[in-house]
Amino acid sequence: MSTMTDSGTRKQTFSLWRGERGTGAFKDYEATVTDGMVVLDVVHQIQAEQANDLACRWNCKAGKCGSCSAEINGKPKLMCMTRLDQLPANEPVTVEPMRAFPHVKDLVTDVSWNFEVKKKILKFVPRAPDAPDGTWRIQQADSDRVQEYRKCIECFLCQDVCHVLRDHHMHDEFIGPRFLLYAAALEMHPLDTGDRVPALKKDFGIGLCNITKCCTEVCPEHIQITDNAIIPLKERVADEYFDPLGQLVQIFSRRKEK
Amino acid sequence: MAASSDSTFETVEHDVLVIGAGGAGLRAAIEAAGTGVRVGLITKSLLGKAHTVMAEGGMAAAMGNVDDRDSWRVHFADTMRGGQYLNNWRMAELHAKEAPDRVKELEAWGALFDRTPDGRILQRNFGGHRYPRLAHTGDRTGLEMIRTLQDHGVHQGIDVHMEVTVLTLLKDGDRIAGAFAYDRDRGHFKLFKAPAVVMATGGIGRAYKITSNSWEYTGDGQSLAYHAGAALQDMEFVQFHPTGMIWPPSVRGILVTEGVRGEGGILKNSEGKRFMFDNIPENYKSSTADNPEEGWKYTQGDKNSRRPPELLTRDHVARMINIEVKAGRGSPHGGAFLDIAWIKERLPNAEAHIKRKLPSMYHQFMQLANMDITKQPMEIGPTTHYVMGGVRVDGDTQMTTVPGLFACGEVAAGLHGANRLGGNSLSDLIVFGKRAGEFAAKFAKENPKVTIDPKQAAAAEAAAIAPFARAANADGPYQVQEALQDSMQANVGIVRLQDEMETALATIQGLKKKAANVAVLGNREYNPGWHTALDLPNLLTVSEAITRCAIERKESRGGHFRDDYPEKDPAFGSFNLLITKGTDGEMQLTRQPIPEMPAHLKEVVEENK
Numbered sequence: 001m002s003t004m005t006d007s008g009t010r011k012q013t014f015s016l017w018r019g020e021r022g023t024g025a026f027k028d029y030e031a032t033v034t035d036g037m038v039v040l041d042v043v044h045q046i047q048a049e050q051a052n053d054l055a056c057r058w059n060c061k062a063g064k065c066g067s068c069s070a071e072i073n074g075k076p077k078l079m080c081m082t083r084l085d086q087l088p089a090n091e092p093v094t095v096e097p098m099r100a101f102p103h104v105k106d107l108v109t110d111v112s113w114n115f116e117v118k119k120k121i122l123k124f125v126p127r128a129p130d131a132p133d134g135t136w137r138i139q140q141a142d143s144d145r146v147q148e149y150r151k152c153i154e155c156f157l158c159q160d161v162c163h164v165l166r167d168h169h170m171h172d173e174f175i176g177p178r179f180l181l182y183a184a185a186l187e188m189h190p191l192d193t194g195d196r197v198p199a200l201k202k203d204f205g206i207g208l209c210n211i212t213k214c215c216t217e218v219c220p221e222h223i224q225i226t227d228n229a230i231i232p233l234k235e236r237v238a239d240e241y242f243d244p245l246g247q248l249v250q251i252f253s254r255r256k257e258k
Numbered sequence: 259m260a261a262s263s264d265s266t267f268e269t270v271e272h273d274v275l276v277i278g279a280g281g282a283g284l285r286a287a288i289e290a291a292g293t294g295v296r297v298g299l300i301t302k303s304l305l306g307k308a309h310t311v312m313a314e315g316g317m318a319a320a321m322g323n324v325d326d327r328d329s330w331r332v333h334f335a336d337t338m339r340g341g342q343y344l345n346n347w348r349m350a351e352l353h354a355k356e357a358p359d360r361v362k363e364l365e366a367w368g369a370l371f372d373r374t375p376d377g378r379i380l381q382r383n384f385g386g387h388r389y390p391r392l393a394h395t396g397d398r399t400g401l402e403m404i405r406t407l408q409d410h411g412v413h414q415g416i417d418v419h420m421e422v423t424v425l426t427l428l429k430d431g432d433r434i435a436g437a438f439a440y441d442r443d444r445g446h447f448k449l450f451k452a453p454a455v456v457m458a459t460g461g462i463g464r465a466y467k468i469t470s471n472s473w474e475y476t477g478d479g480q481s482l483a484y485h486a487g488a489a490l491q492d493m494e495f496v497q498f499h500p501t502g503m504i505w506p507p508s509v510r511g512i513l514v515t516e517g518v519r520g521e522g523g524i525l526k527n528s529e530g531k532r533f534m535f536d537n538i539p540e541n542y543k544s545s546t547a548d549n550p551e552e553g554w555k556y557t558q559g560d561k562n563s564r565r566p567p568e569l570l571t572r573d574h575v576a577r578m579i580n581i582e583v584k585a586g587r588g589s590p591h592g593g594a595f596l597d598i599a600w601i602k603e604r605l606p607n608a609e610a611h612i613k614r615k616l617p618s619m620y621h622q623f624m625q626l627a628n629m630d631i632t633k634q635p636m637e638i639g640p641t642t643h644y645v646m647g648g649v650r651v652d653g654d655t656q657m658t659t660v661p662g663l664f665a666c667g668e669v670a671a672g673l674h675g676a677n678r679l680g681g682n683s684l685s686d687l688i689v690f691g692k693r694a695g696e697f698a699a700k701f702a703k704e705n706p707k708v709t710i711d712p713k714q715a716a717a718a719e720a721a722a723i724a725p726f727a728r729a730a731n732a733d734g735p736y737q738v739q740e741a742l743q744d745s746m747q748a749n750v751g752i753v754r755l756q757d758e759m760e761t762a763l764a765t766i767q768g769l770k771k772k773a774a775n776v777a778v779l780g781n782r783e784y785n786p787g788w789h790t791a792l793d794l795p796n797l798l799t800v801s802e803a804i805t806r807c808a809i810e811r812k813e814s815r816g817g818h819f820r821d822d823y824p825e826k827d828p829a830f831g832s833f834n835l836l837i838t839k840g841t842d843g844e845m846q847l848t849r850q851p852i853p854e855m856p857a858h859l860k861e862v863v864e865e866n867k
Contacts, residue, residue: 034506036505036506036507036508036509037507047787052735052779052786052787052790053778053780053781053788054786055784055786056786057303057304059307060309060312062312062509062512062622063625064311064398064400064401064618065306081625081626083625083626083628104783106784108784112420115418115420123409123410123413126368129366134366135362136377137376137377137378138373139373140373143370143373146370151398151401153311154306189368189370190370
């Protein structure tokens, strides 16, 4: 079976961020751990046995819902998908909330800004159906091409690590990698006819991304956010606004020929 | 400190209040909002995190895109057979007829499904479905569905209340008047006034120790509706999904999609024997392959082959695994082996094929168990997954026995009878979510005036903050929850016995007293200990209902298997079990005869036998 063995238990220290609304400090907890456990298991154990009021978000515990985002040993990760055997065994493990969002309590942050941003993006606008029964015909290859964008579980780790948001706090000017990816998913949907390019340039701040790929590195779904979503969108923006020949052509033809 | 009573709380008014934001709740909210009424949507979590997101295999809809012999008639007959004829036949009929339109509607809202060679929506095989019927997006169909509904819904003018938990439903005489709730963030109370309320809170999995369900599935909807006067139906029917992860211990219970078996995965015991051929139930013999070759062909789309026994109904497969484990032929950690890697004997690009068809399963095992499912068999075992029983509703309108209170999705009973077919849940959400939203909006328009009784809210508030005032040496909420889960797992699980269930009932009565006396530390701000304490009454209510119904049903049928009554008894096939709250506050159990199926549906059952 797996390479994992039924090894015994050991003690390890976990430094968890405790506090409310911006105040707080790391607090050490000693936990009994075994191989195969994930960080979320330890947080639950501490919650049940030592700190009933320890706040954390979680749901599926299988890397599918994107609720348990945190910074583990300083790196943005899902607590449910971070196995202890991937972390140094002989040092304390630090777990703290995502730092790019307002703090609520302990490991929980206020991520509501993300939900507001999404509302601003033009929704899906399908072309007229292909068949009289109101259905469409799509080739598998065309579906496959955009599935990568649609795997996103909205954990917001990419938003957390993006320096435009985290360090420069440009939440009003920039929608962040998650929503550039979302815009790409819509723009490249085989049925969509909406045009989000002007908004990407003017309202969503795509020019602020300088392609450091930090978002791609932390994506638990391994989505190539920068290469496959942001750069193609930047190219569309460039084609539309900075390409004189293209602009001429556009005057005579529709931009999207879907 | 913050544990003291609020003298005032926010009051929010909606025409339709939907509680729960998984597939059913979102679909209900979208439908209601489309009629022009004001809609509020409450979710215990953030939007888009509900259990629907975990659904992997797909949604069943007889579109006939892969096999044109499929039709609503066959889907109806399959659903009734799977449910052992305890289903609400009207719901099974509506579901089979309306699911295709609901799936196509999702596509129109942006969902992107896998395709047939001619570009239509592809459909895959699943347990208990005669023809390939599940519309799917790889093995992350639930994510595709919830994101589509969520993204469509946010443009519909729905007011979303995230991280809010309902404590009690409010009544105005016999009818519903709203709900009283708290926000998890600050611990502030909120009163929702609404002439129509839709329950879409999902299941009860957290009543058990091993479950595929998240912390949210504490039976809130069933319990709130029951205490508000609604009837619960067929609560003994709990589905144990045959394939949950079992190793390492921390992942125990996490789901392994039935899609693995749909793609050709086989079950083996520790001796390497494919044991599912050992026992094929009589009513499935004619539609099940009797040799591995035929079963393989079926999974690869051969229309003349019958399905392999791994794709029999979930109740049967779970029990077969249980038998192997008890006979000492289990896997090292007490389960069986699920092997998809073997298909490399049959397919040239098996590894790439598995990764493409089952990407999130590949990812899940690599990351959590450090193993490659394209090379090794998975170790799996049954996990508490779904409750077929729930709040009794009218088949057409989804209204409960309380005027103005509606229920849809897993929290409602009826569609699935004694056992749910895989894939019938996602379609259930959209078919009956739509209906609940439509009829709740209609009810709200026709009966708009409700009066709130402040005493009901005050009583709920007092009960909610009481745990803060208790001595620190009282029981902790997590310990009570764990004791309940241990008891339900051991005594009202996959194989049941009279005396064990009586032990469970006694345990529940004892835990009720403890739950009424738990102490909570800290303050009201985002305090999971407090939240867990407030979930306990719901968990205890649904556990008691499950246990009482399971004791009453002295036979084995569908998801309910009794070692002391291992056979199906036709006498138990003519009624549903109802639980209502008696005037003394205790549970009343009654046998509700199932109305006779009309001739046109009987005909459909006959022609598909």
